[in-house]
Amino acid sequence: MPNTASVLDLISVTKRFVAPDGVSQLTAIEQVTMNVRAGEFVAVVGPSGCGKSTILNLVSGLDRASEGRIVLNGAPVTGPNPSVGFMLQKDLLLPWRTIVSNVEFGLEARGLSAAERRERALRELKRCRLDDFANSYPYQLSGGMRQRAALARTLAIEPAIVLLDEPFSALDAQTKMILQKSFAQTIASEGITTVLITHDLLEAATMSDRILVMSERPGRIIDEIIVDLPDRDNPMARMHQPKVKQYVDRLMATLHLEEKVA
């Protein structure tokens, strides 16, 4: 269970972009305040274009907030830093590298010897049950295995927090369920602090401890749901819980999904 130490804090964070016309401004997120405690699994859901991915870019230090502060492990985020691991819908594996050397990729900007890197990468692959494929190339793996390899690469840098940006949305429905379980097991067994950005409401309810709901652009946090369910390490078991439906219903109501037309 999560303890109380805060790993990530966003304090009144606003991000504005210059619109494509080069003159007017677009507000991606506005006055977002949230925190993630050590070992916690927080899901962020919202309609497409609500600035979920902006949060990821800000926390990973790839982009700067226009207003507000982002604090990671007690220090303000001012640029890319080694305590954040992130993963996208695309696996972003380098096709010319073997799986093990892809996992080593994140370690290469650090002062580690080649032997240390290899050792850590192999350990991570073992944890993600991919050690048999260490010397394969990405094209030889299935989509689900590639995402597991991407997770291994993300975890190899031993980040304080892992940001997952819709990591399962490119997979077929069944592979997705299997992979969600696999990720949940790995994350729970290591007590990894995680933020999952998703638009899949069921995924949010079955995988997280807490769900933050964002509004349409400009994105604000409009609801917070504490997921009071056992089996966080097994989303498939959670799916059978009647309460999951209640959470999904509440999310649908908050996002006004039934009033919308395509």
Add this chain to the structure above:
Amino acid sequence: MSAPEASSALGLRLPATEPTAQPAVPTIPWYTRHAVTLGSLAFGVAFLLTWQLLPPALGVPSYIIPTVSDLIAEAGRMAARERLIYHFASTFFIGSIGFIVGSLLGAAIGYVLGMSTLLEKILSPYLLGLQIAPKVAFAPLFIMWLGYNAWPKLIVTILVVFFPILVNVLQSMKTVDRDMINLARAYSMSRMQIFWKIEVPASMPALMAGLRIGATLAVIGVTVGELVGGNTGLGYLITFGEGQANTAMVFNAIILLTIIGIVLYGVVAFIEARVLHYIPRAIR
């Protein structure tokens, strides 16, 4: 029914599958397996036979269309009397050096422009202009400037090879997946690390495609250089043969130029198969 039957979940009665000996798969005869190769060979033989037999049958004189045996005889004479090996070696050498230097320069400048968006934007209209300009037409200028020696040929070859490779490399640098670069940035990689670890390997398919084009263009470049000036190389033998109304000599020179092109192309294909080994064959 005598065979035991299993029922499926839907209550369908399915015949039980019994482990039986695999029926022997008939082996494919050798002439079917190599049908394409055999077809190509047959076409080649038919073509050479037609070339040998048809023009004499139609009464076309051999100074208009020499037969295959005329070409072989002329090749022997050229080797003995016209220093054919020397001319061939000269063309092969200048073509290869021009190809290598042109490729290196094209790739290097492609990478530099790919790394500097500003420089690329400033120079792109001029690059486009130079790319469209017929490079071989510069050959007479280089001869006027540098004289009747190897340099004009070499420079024309370099110029011809340079642009397609530059353009291919530059294009691939501009289309590297932004998320891939952001991932590297998030891992605190430096600009040079991103270049060497992501951009250079990601540009390899485009570089290889550029080299394939460059290999064929190199032969054109060196030939034009030799046609326009000098007294060395297969291009020179073409103009020399033309002056003597020796069609067999011209044909032989063209065939040898083609062989040089095939060799250069083959070397590129060989390197490409090793560099791009990670791309599944069906896609490549």
